[in-house]
Amino acid sequence: MTDAGRGDEVTVLMTGAGAPGCAGILRGLRANDERSVRVVGVDMNPDAYGFALVDESAVVPAGTDDDYIERMTAVAARESADVVLPLTTAELGPLSRNRDAFDATVMVSDPEPLGVANDKGRLYGFLDRAGLDCAPAFRRVETLDGFLDACAELGYPERPVCFKRPVASGMRGFRVLDEREDRLSRLLTEKPDSAVTTLDDVRPVLDSAETFPELVVMEYLPGEEYSVDVLARGDAVGPVVPRSRSRTRAGISFEGTVERDERLIEAAAEICRELGVEYNINVQFKYDRDGVPKVLEINPRVSGTIVMCIGAGANMPYLGVKQALGEPLPPVDVEWGTHMVRYWQEVFRSPDGDRFHVEAGDGRVGVESAGDREDVGSASD
Numbered sequence: 001m002t003d004a005g006r007g008d009e010v011t012v013l014m015t016g017a018g019a020p021g022c023a024g025i026l027r028g029l030r031a032n033d034e035r036s037v038r039v040v041g042v043d044m045n046p047d048a049y050g051f052a053l054v055d056e057s058a059v060v061p062a063g064t065d066d067d068y069i070e071r072m073t074a075v076a077a078r079e080s081a082d083v084v085l086p087l088t089t090a091e092l093g094p095l096s097r098n099r100d101a102f103d104a105t106v107m108v109s110d111p112e113p114l115g116v117a118n119d120k121g122r123l124y125g126f127l128d129r130a131g132l133d134c135a136p137a138f139r140r141v142e143t144l145d146g147f148l149d150a151c152a153e154l155g156y157p158e159r160p161v162c163f164k165r166p167v168a169s170g171m172r173g174f175r176v177l178d179e180r181e182d183r184l185s186r187l188l189t190e191k192p193d194s195a196v197t198t199l200d201d202v203r204p205v206l207d208s209a210e211t212f213p214e215l216v217v218m219e220y221l222p223g224e225e226y227s228v229d230v231l232a233r234g235d236a237v238g239p240v241v242p243r244s245r246s247r248t249r250a251g252i253s254f255e256g257t258v259e260r261d262e263r264l265i266e267a268a269a270e271i272c273r274e275l276g277v278e279y280n281i282n283v284q285f286k287y288d289r290d291g292v293p294k295v296l297e298i299n300p301r302v303s304g305t306i307v308m309c310i311g312a313g314a315n316m317p318y319l320g321v322k323q324a325l326g327e328p329l330p331p332v333d334v335e336w337g338t339h340m341v342r343y344w345q346e347v348f349r350s351p352d353g354d355r356f357h358v359e360a361g362d363g364r365v366g367v368e369s370a371g372d373r374e375d376v377g378s379a380s381d
Contacts, residue, residue, distance in 0.1 A: 009036040012321060013076050013104065016087030017041030017050030017057060020252050023345070024307025025087065026053050028317040031310065037321070040079045042072070052347045052355040063091030069098045076104050083107060083324045085317070086301055089167075092118065105324040107279040109232075109300055117277055117300040121166040121216045127295060130274050134267050134285070136294040138218040140166070144207055150217035151177065151199060160220035165213065174251075175202060176220060221294055223287025226261065227253065228268040229309050229316050231323065232281045237269045238319065239332045241309045243340075245284075253305040253342070258312040260336040264293055271295070280306070280320040305340075312338035 012029060016022060022041070029037045041054035044062045051057040056079060060071045068091070076084060081104040086095055096114050099106040108114065116122045120138075127135035139150035147163070154161045157179035165173040176196045190196075206212065225245040231238035242264040247255035268283040275298075282303035284296040302317055309316045312335045319329055349355050 009038055010082045010321065010325065011038045011040060011080055012083045012085050013040045013042065013072075013079060013081035014050075014054070014085045014087065015042050015060075015063075015072075015091050017043040017054060018045045018048030019050070019087040019304060021302070021304030021306065022048075022050040022087060023053060024305070024310065025085075025302060025317050026050070028307060028310040028315050029321065032315060032318045037318070040075065040081065042075060047349070049347045052357075063088065063094050068094055069101060073101050076102050083321050085321070087304075089118065089299070089301065092301055107302075107320055107324050109275075109277040109279070109281075113275045113277045114300050117275060117281075117298040119166045120164065120297055121214075123295070123298060124216070124218070126275070127271065132267070132270065132274070134271070134293055134295050136218045136221065136288070136296075138216055140214070140216055142214050143212050144203075147206065147212075147215060147217060148199075148203075154217060154219055156199065161217055162220050163215050163217045166216050177202070178220075219288070219294075221286035221288050221296070223289070223291065223293075225284070225286045225296070226259075226264055226293070227256075227303060227305065228264050228283045228285065229303055229306050229314075230268050230272050230281045230283060231316060231319055231329070232272040232277045232279060233323065234276050234278055235273055237272050238323070238329055239309075239314050239316065239334070240265045240269050241312065241314050241316065241334055242268070243305070243308045243312075253308070253340075255341045256305070256308060256339070258308060258334065258336055258338045258340075260334070267293060267295075271298070279323060280316055282306070305342075308338070308340045309334075311340055312336070 026039060029039060039054045040056045041050045042058050042060045044060060046059050058075050061068045084102060084104050084106040086092055086108060092108050092114055095106050096108045096111045116126050121140040124135050124138045137154060141147045141150050151161050156177055160176055160178035162176050174195055177199050178196050179198055181196055226242050227245055228242045230240050241258060242261045243258045244256040245253045264285060271283055272281055277300055280302040282299040285293040286296050288294050306316050314332045314334050322329055347355055
């Protein structure tokens with residue numbers, strides 16, 4: 001850990017500068033009344049929009065690349081980073097296993113609890129063995145026959161069921177099998193990215209696989225969906241803030257409300273304490289047909305819509321940085337009932353490489369010149 005003190009400028013090396021939540025997290029880091037926060041953004045995409053918003057930027061390999069840690073430690077050392085804040089799931093494992101390679105504090109949990117949190121099959125089994133009633137009914141399968149049996153055991157076709165890859169982020173690989181769906185209506189009225197399908201549709205695709213993909217089949221949860229942001233501290237927790245996910249696109253919240261749901265607060269806190277995870281953690285719940293909240297997944301990192309907590313008075317990203325610096329955390333007064341609606345904002349790049357916004361009355365507003373960003377490797381290196 002570096003020796004930054006309260007009031008001193010802090011340098012945060014933030015990964016995933018092209019992630020959807022990057023802009024809101026940046027605003028949170030800077031919206032504090034204690035110190036200046038200098039943000040160095042990195043991403044594998046040289047056109048990541050966040051490069052236009054951070055103080056310094058660099059291109060690095062993908063988190064799965066053999067050169068990823070070497071490049072990341074080089075950027076951290078060059079920029080004298082105090083804290084490394086990862087935004088993308090693929091980078092968590094490598095960063096967790098190589099925290100000692102950094103002089104900065106890396107905001108990620110230990111490898112063992114991280115592995116459980118990242119793997120939905122292991123997570124559901126952990127919750128079940130811990131006796132927590134938030135574990136959904138599920139089966140982990142590795143064959144087509146096992147998949148068909150799991151669907152039947154969980155009530156299909158009389159009841160819908162879901163399946164997904166054990167390790168995936170967002171909506172990748174997630175499908176709902178629902179025999180009640182009107183296929184013609186879905187074809188004519190829904191967008192082609194709908195997650196709802198039928199067993200007859202997916203079976204030939206799975207059957208054609210050279211190697212059957214490992215999948216988690218689980219009960220369908222018809223109730224309201226919530227996301228709970230937690231500042232986890234091993235066997236303790238800091239602030240816990242639930243928020244509804246009333247409108248989503250590709251797994252990303254576009255509208256919701258910060259709600260004081262004590263049942264969700266208690267459940268998320270207990271899960272984090274049992275797992276022993278650390279720093280910013282996101283637990284997603286959905287209510288079952290009996291009104292019991294069940295866990296969908298855990299994102300053991302800062303979440304893409306954590307900006308909703310910031311708007312309600314709980315600056316969770318900055319509190320996570322304070323935790324990483326070993327500083328005491330102030331009390332948080334959450335303004336319950338705060339509602340958020342998201343909108344798009346664009347970053348343009350001119351032919352000569354300059355980045356800019358378009359704003360009313362000002363026309364082009366420059367945000368970064370082509371020479372401000374240094375390429376420090378790419379995913380194809």
